[in-house]
Amino acid sequence: MKMKGAQIVIETLIEQGVTDVFGYPGGQVLDIYDALYTSSDRISHHLTAHEQGAAHAADGYSRATGKVGVCFATSGPGATNLVTGIATAMLDSVPMVAITGNVAQSMIGRDSFQEIDITGITLPITKHNYFIHDVNKLADKIREAFRIAKSGRPGPVLIDIPKDIQTAIGEFEPKPVAEPFPLPEPDPARIAKAVELINARKKIFIHIGGGVIGSKTYGLVTELADKVDAVIGCSLMGLSAIPTEHPRFLGMQGMHGHYASSMASSKADLIIAVGTRFSDRATGNKQKFAKNSDIIHIDLDFAEINKNITANIGISGNIETTLKAILAGVEKAEHPEWISDVNALREREKSVIPSVPQLDPYFVIDAINKTVDADTVIATDVGQHQMWAAQFVNFRKPRKMISSGGLGTMGFGMGAAIGAAVGSGNKTVLITGDGSFGMNLNELCTAVASGVPLTIVIMDNGVLGMVRQWQTLFYNMHYSSTTLGKRVDYVKLAEAFGAKGVLTDTLDGFKSAFSEAYNSGGVTVIDCLIDKDEFVLPMLPPGGAIDDMITRKGE
Amino acid sequence: MEDKGSSFVIAVYVDNKYGVLTRVTSMFTRRGFNIDSLTVGVTESPEYSRITISMSGDGYARAQMLNQLRKLFNVKKVEVLEETDAVQRELILVKIKNDPDEHQRVLSALDIFKAHIIDYSVEALCVEVTGAPAKIDAFIEMVRPLGIIELCRTGIVALQKGGKNMLESPDVN
Numbered sequence: 001m002k003m004k005g006a007q008i009v010i011e012t013l014i015e016q017g018v019t020d021v022f023g024y025p026g027g028q029v030l031d032i033y034d035a036l037y038t039s040s041d042r043i044s045h046h047l048t049a050h051e052q053g054a055a056h057a058a059d060g061y062s063r064a065t066g067k068v069g070v071c072f073a074t075s076g077p078g079a080t081n082l083v084t085g086i087a088t089a090m091l092d093s094v095p096m097v098a099i100t101g102n103v104a105q106s107m108i109g110r111d112s113f114q115e116i117d118i119t120g121i122t123l124p125i126t127k128h129n130y131f132i133h134d135v136n137k138l139a140d141k142i143r144e145a146f147r148i149a150k151s152g153r154p155g156p157v158l159i160d161i162p163k164d165i166q167t168a169i170g171e172f173e174p175k176p177v178a179e180p181f182p183l184p185e186p187d188p189a190r191i192a193k194a195v196e197l198i199n200a201r202k203k204i205f206i207h208i209g210g211g212v213i214g215s216k217t218y219g220l221v222t223e224l225a226d227k228v229d230a231v232i233g234c235s236l237m238g239l240s241a242i243p244t245e246h247p248r249f250l251g252m253q254g255m256h257g258h259y260a261s262s263m264a265s266s267k268a269d270l271i272i273a274v275g276t277r278f279s280d281r282a283t284g285n286k287q288k289f290a291k292n293s294d295i296i297h298i299d300l301d302f303a304e305i306n307k308n309i310t311a312n313i314g315i316s317g318n319i320e321t322t323l324k325a326i327l328a329g330v331e332k333a334e335h336p337e338w339i340s341d342v343n344a345l346r347e348r349e350k351s352v353i354p355s356v357p358q359l360d361p362y363f364v365i366d367a368i369n370k371t372v373d374a375d376t377v378i379a380t381d382v383g384q385h386q387m388w389a390a391q392f393v394n395f396r397k398p399r400k401m402i403s404s405g406g407l408g409t410m411g412f413g414m415g416a417a418i419g420a421a422v423g424s425g426n427k428t429v430l431i432t433g434d435g436s437f438g439m440n441l442n443e444l445c446t447a448v449a450s451g452v453p454l455t456i457v458i459m460d461n462g463v464l465g466m467v468r469q470w471q472t473l474f475y476n477m478h479y480s481s482t483t484l485g486k487r488v489d490y491v492k493l494a495e496a497f498g499a500k501g502v503l504t505d506t507l508d509g510f511k512s513a514f515s516e517a518y519n520s521g522g523v524t525v526i527d528c529l530i531d532k533d534e535f536v537l538p539m540l541p542p543g544g545a546i547d548d549m550i551t552r553k554g555e
Numbered sequence: 556m557e558d559k560g561s562s563f564v565i566a567v568y569v570d571n572k573y574g575v576l577t578r579v580t581s582m583f584t585r586r587g588f589n590i591d592s593l594t595v596g597v598t599e600s601p602e603y604s605r606i607t608i609s610m611s612g613d614g615y616a617r618a619q620m621l622n623q624l625r626k627l628f629n630v631k632k633v634e635v636l637e638e639t640d641a642v643q644r645e646l647i648l649v650k651i652k653n654d655p656d657e658h659q660r661v662l663s664a665l666d667i668f669k670a671h672i673i674d675y676s677v678e679a680l681c682v683e684v685t686g687a688p689a690k691i692d693a694f695i696e697m698v699r700p701l702g703i704i705e706l707c708r709t710g711i712v713a714l715q716k717g718g719k720n721m722l723e724s725p726d727v728n
Contacts, residue, residue, distance in 0.1 A: 119574070120577070123577065123578060123581040124581055124584070124585040128628040131573075131574070133573075301626070302622060303619075303622035303625070303626050306618065307619065307622070
């Protein structure tokens with residue numbers, strides 16, 4: 001059937017199962033928005049305040065649902081505003097399709113108004129990208145983009161569509177939803193070696209990353225841990241894969257990881273890493289990482305094997321079949337000494353947990369944990385509050401932690417939380433800081449307009465806390481540009497956007513404000529005043545290893 | 556990290572499409588790879604271009620280069636061409652000063668290296684030499700004292716020895 005390119009875009013998205021798009025219109029996507037207008041009964045568009053918010057929303061949507069997130073932007077500044085959001089998705093392997101308009105092909109290369117080479121700009125931050133030259137190839141290119149975005153290790157794909165392609169008449173025939181490319185299967189010889197190594201070891205630590213969530217192998221991971229009497233830790237991206245209260249789960253490892261988790265990984269005689277890339281934030285000093293243990297590295301992406309950490313056995317390919325084969329091969333074992341060593345570490349960790357209830361990060365998150373249900377999505381921005389959330393939130397189901405890991409994007413939270421709420425249909429809590437919130441708080445209007453059930457908790461300390469912490473520890477307390485020195489009235493701000501605003505300076509005040517906000521189903525901003533010198537602990541200093549861990553202030 | 560590594564040649568089959576070379580070279584920049592030479596041209600199959608990359612590095616750099624190339628969507632086949640297992644050639648054009656007093660030295664150098672004179676004028680002679688990269692290096696050193704005005708090298712092209720087609724053969728590296 002013949003139709004305009006712009007209509008082909010919308011028909012292909014619908015055909016590929018897209019129900020929600022986040023975006024912002026403009027001169028070179030007018031035709032696409034016109035097609036969207038006439039198809040609004042079949043696909044919903046969520047207008048954000050800024051294209052960056054749209055990209056983060058598509059990302060958050062994807063992280064919460066596992067589906068491909070989609071965002072639209074116009075040419076020029078619209079397209080460049082997506083860049084941070086696309087890069088964020090790339091670093092955390094989030095499947096996303098970004099569609100941008102561009103000037104007509106006859107205008108390309110002439111520095112036309114709002115012309116930018118967005119495929120050139122996004123080359124290093126996309127899994128792949130396209131500039132469309134032919135309206136008759138448009139639908140297949142979009143299908144291919146979806147296929148690439150969700151195949152193997154997922155990632156963002158950008159499609160740049162010049163204006164003349166949007167208005168040209170082309171052929172469209174519906175096709176089925178694009179299936180991902182088949183996953184490469186692991187090498188059985190390596191699995192046999194891994195099985196042999198696991199059977200020979202007594203102190204096994206399983207380190208998981210986001211790949212376990214993507215491959216839905218959390219059940220296999222806990223089964224393996226049970227069978228070989230291992231304990232489990234994770235990277236930031238692996239959070240929520242395993243329930244926080246699972247008896248074998250020690251929490252996040254690394255720069256701000258749980259004491260017991262980081263220590264146990266350094267004492268293990270075998271680390272089985274699954275779906276993770278050994279980020280420098282997870283390993284600390286690579287030369288000193290896992291000195292005492294061998295490493296089995298299992299990842300979907302062959303290029304991750306031996307990239308950051310050299311593994312004794314690297315197994316690339318399908319994580320699910322790999323874990324199943326290993327599970328079938330290993331012998332049931334019990335290692336009571338190891339478990340008792342780990343339990344001693346856990347006891348020591350418990351001893352540093354704050355015991356006097358007050359309005360501090362630990363008790364704020366404790367109150368959140370006690371209020372929210374298991375389906376609630378927790379989104380964060382980036383900084384101290386993010387690490388506190390990673391350490392203290394009680395996750396009960398996968399895909400409930402929405403946080404920018406690899407790129408560490410301050411300002412990610414608002415858009416991502418909105419996208420996650422839209423995608424999951426669940427109540428969502430954004431834990432943010434006054435620094436991060438300030439970056440993209442304009443999306444409050446998007447949250448209000450979308451009618452999402454979103455509670456925003458600002459850990460408000462008036463400083464850029466994470467940078468300040470480094471300045472305290474390593475820069476002679478030179479608080480260069482980290483004291484915000486501008487008192488924002490977040491209550492008035494929230495109200496100005498049509499949301500509810502509450503200021504709290506006591507724990508009891510926070511508890512009741514949060515409970516009311518959470519149960520209201522609307523958008524509430526809770527300005528939660530905390531001390532500016534709260535630290536995120538433990539901490540591995542830069543370049544440090546587990547032995548250098550700072551666990552208490554003043555150490 | 557003592558090992559500075561050796562130089563090696565990588566052959567890459569890519570889709571013969573607009574922008575693919577940029578994707579490949581953008582990846583070099585992003586991952587911090589330094590390459591010595593790069594050539595690109597059509598192949599036996601019009602759908603594909605072949606990129607020949609010459610670079611040096613240790614085993615880590617070599618493995619990373621292969622892995623990162625193989626991740627690119629438009630890359631179809633990547634292989635290291637070991638010196639013992641492949642033929643390598645490079646072409647050079649050199650413009651040498653036409654000094655009547657040095658005529659005999661120039662001509663004997665050209666003769667030794669089987670160079671052809673492809674343009675002759677009062678001021679200069681332009682010559683062409685093909686050969687393995689080491690031969691090209693040696694030729695440049697030989698004629699440098701005679702006065703090189705300009706030179707231009709193509710970079711390495713290489714093929715595996717024997718009857719195999721690389722695209723149709725399984726990965727060996």
